[in-house]
Amino acid sequence: MASLDDLKKRIASVKSTQKITKAMKMVAAAKLKRAQDSAEKGRPYSEKMNNIILNLSEGISDKENAPKLLSGTGKNQIHLCVVMTSDRGLCGGFNSNIIKKAKSYFSRLSSEGKELKIITVGSKGNDQLKRVFGDKIIENISFKNSKNANFFDAEKVSKIIIEKFQKEEFDICTIFFNQFKNVITQIPQAQQIIPLKTDIDDKEKLEDNYEFEPDEDEILTNLLPKNISTQIFKAMLENSASEQGARMSAMDNATRNAGEMVDKLTIEYNRSRQAAITKELIEIISGAESL
Amino acid sequence: MSEEFKLEVVNPEKSFLSKDDVTEVVVPAFEGEMGILKDHISIISFLKPGIIKIYSKLGEEKYYVEDGIIEFKNNNLSILTSTIFNIKDIEKNKIDEMLRVAEEETAKDNISDQAKYLIDQKIEVLRTIN
Numbered sequence: 001m002a003s004l005d006d007l008k009k010r011i012a013s014v015k016s017t018q019k020i021t022k023a024m025k026m027v028a029a030a031k032l033k034r035a036q037d038s039a040e041k042g043r044p045y046s047e048k049m050n051n052i053i054l055n056l057s058e059g060i061s062d063k064e065n066a067p068k069l070l071s072g073t074g075k076n077q078i079h080l081c082v083v084m085t086s087d088r089g090l091c092g093g094f095n096s097n098i099i100k101k102a103k104s105y106f107s108r109l110s111s112e113g114k115e116l117k118i119i120t121v122g123s124k125g126n127d128q129l130k131r132v133f134g135d136k137i138i139e140n141i142s143f144k145n146s147k148n149a150n151f152f153d154a155e156k157v158s159k160i161i162i163e164k165f166q167k168e169e170f171d172i173c174t175i176f177f178n179q180f181k182n183v184i185t186q187i188p189q190a191q192q193i194i195p196l197k198t199d200i201d202d203k204e205k206l207e208d209n210y211e212f213e214p215d216e217d218e219i220l221t222n223l224l225p226k227n228i229s230t231q232i233f234k235a236m237l238e239n240s241a242s243e244q245g246a247r248m249s250a251m252d253n254a255t256r257n258a259g260e261m262v263d264k265l266t267i268e269y270n271r272s273r274q275a276a277i278t279k280e281l282i283e284i285i286s287g288a289e290s291l
Numbered sequence: 292m293s294e295e296f297k298l299e300v301v302n303p304e305k306s307f308l309s310k311d312d313v314t315e316v317v318v319p320a321f322e323g324e325m326g327i328l329k330d331h332i333s334i335i336s337f338l339k340p341g342i343i344k345i346y347s348k349l350g351e352e353k354y355y356v357e358d359g360i361i362e363f364k365n366n367n368l369s370i371l372t373s374t375i376f377n378i379k380d381i382e383k384n385k386i387d388e389m390l391r392v393a394e395e396e397t398a399k400d401n402i403s404d405q406a407k408y409l410i411d412q413k414i415e416v417l418r419t420i421n
Contacts, residue, residue, distance in 0.1 A: 041305035151303040213336040233303050
């Protein structure tokens with residue numbers, strides 16, 4: 001059995017760890033509130049954007065010459081995957097879930113004989129992917145210095161993607177991120193952004209005939225790059241809400257585990273203290289008896 | 292009969308402005324300024340750098356925008372933009388900073404004609420409000 005002193009030290013160290021995890025949980029909870037708010041506030045923009053694009057792509061006159069960002073290059077050979085993770089750890093399965101989803105997608109691609117290119121956003125994803133897919137990673141972007149997800153960062157990412165698309169470095173682009181459902185559940189998502197996939201269910205919404213100024217094609221050419229930024233920004237917002245949620249529940253678990261450990265150690269400590277006292281008593285009594 | 296319609300300005304971070312007593316909005320559309328009144332035909336257009344003027348009971352408000360898309364439908368005007376400021380609130384040194392950046396950009400020779408046109412527009416607008 002460990003000595004009393006050792007036990008005391010261990011209890012103290014577990015307690016201080018508990019304090020840290022508790023504080024981290026509180027911080028994550030506060031940040032989660034903010035991240036959730038901004039995710040909700042960002043929704044109208046991306047929804048409206050989506051609607052307008054849907055209307056436009058329906059109304060487009062010349063489907064053959066539609067902008068490439070909408071119709072794709074016509075090939076399906078080189079896939080670009082943008083894996084969006086966090087920059088910080090200690091958030092449970094948040095990053096690993098995205099990576100797992102991405103990895104299964106990657107292996108499907110390679111079994112189909114497709115070429116793969118990866119852009120990682122966030123350093124944690126890069127750390128996990130570079131071991132196996134190091135040679136496939138063409139770019140690593142990290143926003144460690146930005147406090148919150150902001151549109152400016154999203155635009156930077158989309159600029160890189162669009163540039164590569166125009167140089168015909170890839171045919172299809174998919175982004176990976178965690179969608180925030182609630183604090184305990186985050187769903188890893190794979191969303192194809194180039195060429196744009198339009199949901200068929202949404203078509204019911206289209207009733208109006210719009211007037212376009214200038215014509216559809218020109219608006220679309222201008223709008224599609226913006227839509228990519230918007231989609232990436234949406235993914236970033238969802239991701240940051242998910243990250244805080246995942247961290248909150250992970251830290252909650254850690255705090256609870258630490259509490260259990262403290263209880264166990266305290267019992268052990270009390271027992272060994274009692275054992276020491278009993279031992280001393282026996283020694284005194286047997287000493288007195290022998291007189 | 293009221294001559295008012297709804298206006299919503301959203302930027303990626305939040306809903307920037309929402310009003311339902313607007314009588315007229317003038318937007319810097321790509322092919323020139325466009326005034327929108329009630330019962331305008333449904334229209335989608337996009338913006339170049341310029342000033343949005345919003346007229347309501349409270350009078351006139353002016354906002355500076357850099358880009359955006361507008362959609363007008365059923366007397367609802369939505370303006371989506373990534374950069375928007377109320378001209379009243381904008382600080383002079385911020386305008387100077389933006390002007391400086393834009394001037395640097397337009398001095399580069401590898402930009403496309405359209406980009407150059409947009410930046411020149413931006414500089415012009417910034418100069419007028421400065």
